[in-house]
Amino acid sequence: MQGAQKLVKHFINIKDIPVKDLKKIIFDAKNRKAKRKNLNNLDPDKDIPLKGKLLIQMFEKSSLRTRLSFYLAIRQLGGGVLNLRTDELHLFKGGESIHDTAKIISNYGDIFMLRTDSDKKLIEFKKYLNIPIINGLSPSSHPTQILSDVFTIEEIKKKSIKNLNICWIGDGNNVLNSLIEASTKFSFNLSIGSPKKYETNKTLLNWAKKNMAKIKIYNDPKKAILNSDIVFADKFISMNDKINKKKKIKDFKNFQVNSKLMSLAKKNAIFLHCLPASRGYEVSSDVIDGKQSKVWQQALNRVHVQKSIILYCLEKLR
Ligand code: CP
Ligand code: NVA
Numbered sequence: 001m002q003g004a005q006k007l008v009k010h011f012i013n014i015k016d017i018p019v020k021d022l023k024k025i026i027f028d029a030k031n032r033k034a035k036r037k038n039l040n041n042l043d044p045d046k047d048i049p050l051k052g053k054l055l056i057q058m059f060e061k062s063s064l065r066t067r068l069s070f071y072l073a074i075r076q077l078g079g080g081v082l083n084l085r086t087d088e089l090h091l092f093k094g095g096e097s098i099h100d101t102a103k104i105i106s107n108y109g110d111i112f113m114l115r116t117d118s119d120k121k122l123i124e125f126k127k128y129l130n131i132p133i134i135n136g137l138s139p140s141s142h143p144t145q146i147l148s149d150v151f152t153i154e155e156i157k158k159k160s161i162k163n164l165n166i167c168w169i170g171d172g173n174n175v176l177n178s179l180i181e182a183s184t185k186f187s188f189n190l191s192i193g194s195p196k197k198y199e200t201n202k203t204l205l206n207w208a209k210k211n212m213a214k215i216k217i218y219n220d221p222k223k224a225i226l227n228s229d230i231v232f233a234d235k236f237i238s239m240n241d242k243i244n245k246k247k248k249i250k251d252f253k254n255f256q257v258n259s260k261l262m263s264l265a266k267k268n269a270i271f272l273h274c275l276p277a278s279r280g281y282e283v284s285s286d287v288i289d290g291k292q293s294k295v296w297q298q299a300l301n302r303v304h305v306q307k308s309i310i311l312y313c314l315e316k317l318r
Contacts, residue, residue, distance in 0.1 A: 009313045010126055011134045014143045014181035015207065021312060022185055026151050028308040028317050033301075041072055045307075048078035049316050056109035057136065058084040060116045061239050065275060066136045066144070069302035070113055077307055082109070102128035111313055117240060132313035134306075139174060139240040145274050146178035148305035150186060152298045153230055156270060167191045167228035167265065169221050169257050170282055172200030173238045175274055180204055184211040192217045193224025195251050221255050228265040232272050233257045233282045249281065258284035262292060270294045 011017065032045055044051075055074040059067065067083070074081045090096035098121065105112050106129050115136040116122055126133050135143055153161050166183065168176050172194050180200060183190040184207075192200070196219050208215055218224040225231060236252045237245055257271065271283070271293045279285045287293060311317045 008130065008132050009315065010132050011143060011309050011313055012122055012126065013135065013141050014146060014178050014185060017185075019185045022147060022150075022182075024317055025147065025305065025308040025312050026154070028311065029151055029301075029304040030155070031318075032307060033304040036076070042075050044078040045076055049311060050074065050077035050079040050110075050314065053077070053079035053110040053314070054108065055079060055081045055111050055113060055310065056084060056105050057081060057113040058086065058115070059136075060086050060114075060118075060121075061137070063115055063136070065299050065302055066113075066115060069299075069306055070136070072303045073306040073310060076303070077310060079110070098124040099128045101125075103130075106130040111310060134309060134313065137174065139238075141178045141181070142175045142274065143178045143181075144302065144306055144309060145175060146182050147309065148302045149179075149232075149272060149274070149298060150182055151305045152272070152294065152301045153270075155301070156294055156297070157229065162187045164229040165189045165191065165227055165266075166230045166232070167193070167225050168232045169193045169224060169255055169261070170233050170252070171236055171238065172198050173234060174240070175232075175234050176200050177204055179232065180208050180213065180215065183215060184208050184213040187212070187214065190215045191224045191226075191228065193219070193221035193255065195219060195255060198248075198251065221257075221261055222264055225261055225264045228269055230272060231257060231262065231265050231269055233277075234274055235276070235278055236282050252282070256280075256282060256284060257287055259286050259290070262287055272298050275299055 057070055071081050091101045102125050109131060111132050112129060113134040113136045114125060116138050119138045119140050122135055122138055150161055157164060166188050168179060177200060199217060236248055271287055273295050275295060277283055277288055279288060
């Protein structure tokens with residue numbers, strides 16, 4: 001069609017999505033999850049909202065949970081999925097451009113999920129796609145993870161996240177960036193404990209401040225974790241990290257979430273980690289495998305929230 005360009009709903013960063021839409025996604029995920037109690041993994045939801053639709057997902061980096069959860073998500077909505085491996089495409093190395101790749105993906109598929117090593121590529125794909133793109137992790141954010149974590153927190157704590165104290169112990173990385181964005185959208189208290197020089201980027205913090213964020217930053221993990229309801233950790237070294245690994249691990253030596261540190265959070269605090277985890281580094285085995293840890297429930301909820309994200313992008317949210 002010539003003329004007016006179709007408005008497409010993408011899911012690239014939490015900060016770009018109106019809070020009412022984020023809340024609608026969580027509400028829909030809750031309803032859909034409740035209705036699946038007696039269904040098998042591959043049984044579609046009763047309304048089969050995406051019958052005949054195709055999700056194309058592409059991974060430029062390793063993934064276990066995102067790959068599996070998007071697979072189940074689209075299948076439960078009644079659609080199908082195709083996984084693309086970058087090493088099997090003509091993109092870049094064979095001289096094919098993002099422009100041409102995006103045009104083909106738009107013609108064959110209904111929605112595209114990309115895990116990428118470059119934020120620029122996400123923007124380039126968005127420019128040339130005629131279908132929605134979902135960010136399945138980039139160097140600067142991991143929005144589907146964090147929206148799902150908001151869902152998990154409210155599910156476990158049975159109250160709105162705005163009444164809880166959330167704490168992040170560790171690196172100023174992509175997952176933390178999305179958590180900061182969520183903290184402004186959902187107005188929750190966020191306390192961050194990172195070593196000096198590993199705090200999150202200033203531009204995002206300035207944006208958050210302008211948007212009434214309730215964020216406190218400490219270089220002492222003991223101060224950051226005090227009075228927390230939720231304690232997050234993530235790997236010290238992320239997939240995109242091009243750093244001196246030995247030095248970084250040394251710089252983080254006091255930032256392990258172990259039972260001693262956990263004892264400074266609230267008694268009924270829970271521990272979350274997006275996984276994969278390195279036991280003995282950012283978290284001790286007794287914490288991640290202990291009673292306060294909810295990481296397996298957290299990982300499984302990705303399916304439910306991503307279903308509603310896909311529906312949001314395809315304008316099918318009820
Ligand atoms: N949490 C998460 O995104 O896991 P994967 O890297 O395994 O997809
Ligand atoms: N911060 C981690 C998250 C992995 C899901 C990374 O980017 O490697």
